Amino acid sequence: MKIALIGDGAISRYVQAGIAAHPVEIVALIMRSGRTGATRCAPCVTCISDLPSDTGLVVDCAGHAGLRDHGPPALERGIDVITVSLGALADEPLYAALSKAASEGHARLRLASGAIGALDALRAARTGGLDHVRYVGRKPPAGWRGSPAEDMLDLGALTAPATHFSGSAGAAATRYPKNANVAAAVALASLGFEDTQVDLIADPSITANVHEIEAAGAFGEMRFSIAGKALPDNPRSSALAAMSTLAAILDQRTTIGF
Structure with missing residues (x-):
């Protein structure tokens, strides 16, 4: 190849x-x-x-x-x-x-699935009907520097989690283009950009980026959470995103696989 x-x-x-x-x-x-x-x-x-x-x-x-x-x-x-x-x-x-x-x-x-998991479950659940999907993205305050969060919060002074965005995945992707890939992945696998809800939170109690999915529909209910590490040579790049890209390439060669 x-x-x-x-x-x-x-x-x-x-x-x-x-x-x-x-x-x-x-x-x-x-x-x-x-x-x-x-x-x-x-x-x-x-x-x-x-x-x-x-x-x-x-x-x-x-x-x-x-x-x-x-x-x-x-x-x-x-x-x-x-x-x-x-x-x-x-x-x-x-x-x-x-x-x-x-x-x-x-x-x-x-x-590629990027920094999030459970997208296979969302895609399957979508075929039976989804009623509600919410993605919650939590990062340490420093992880939101250079984003619109700086206009709403004093990131250096936070002592408790603070939500700086609540809205649709489409609005999140537009306002936070450098932080939009996970919200977009959840939206594309489920209810789309307008009907998938997103909360973005600056949380001084965590040291990793935490991604959470909540979904409900004909299949039942689902809650998924992952705390992702960054690549050693770039703190802004998700290790799992890199791994998912590599996996997608190698999947092209498999004769049996997901």
Whole structure:
């Protein structure tokens, strides 16, 4: 299997190391203009049209901008794409462009589960009918720096958990683009961006990012919680998100699997 990776950050480097023991060849890294030449694992290119003709998969490891810039042309060319940048799909024009490109190119955009679990249960429950889905994202106050939470809370002075956003997953993804991927994953697996509810909380009592799902429907009730660690070389990148990206690549080669 020959793949191209978008970006060379922490998640990309995790994937590069993880596939080294597998029959997967990285034929190129897709980078921003100005970052050309060869890296330790593959040549750098700046656009999909520069990829070798036998590229079979493009993996977005660079975030929303990478998916926006390179997702549609890859799909249009007939190359499947894996992304963990699910928050970008709250942008309706981008969602439509990706869908159109995938249809025209007879390709598929595959969504990695990212930093959250239980999405398989939500997808199954959706077929029988879901009445309520809520995602609660808790981070230490420092984890919300650089986000709209700073306009609502004195993050350095908190002594108790404080909610700084309550609303739809679509609104959360729009207002918190750097923190939207998990909320978007829950929404896409369940009730959609407008009907999935989201609470975002700054909590000085925790040291890890905590993701919680509450759901109810014809299947019964579900509560799921995970406290995620960051990648060692980037405190802003979820280790599980990187692992889910690697797993999605390796799943492409399995003959039996989920």
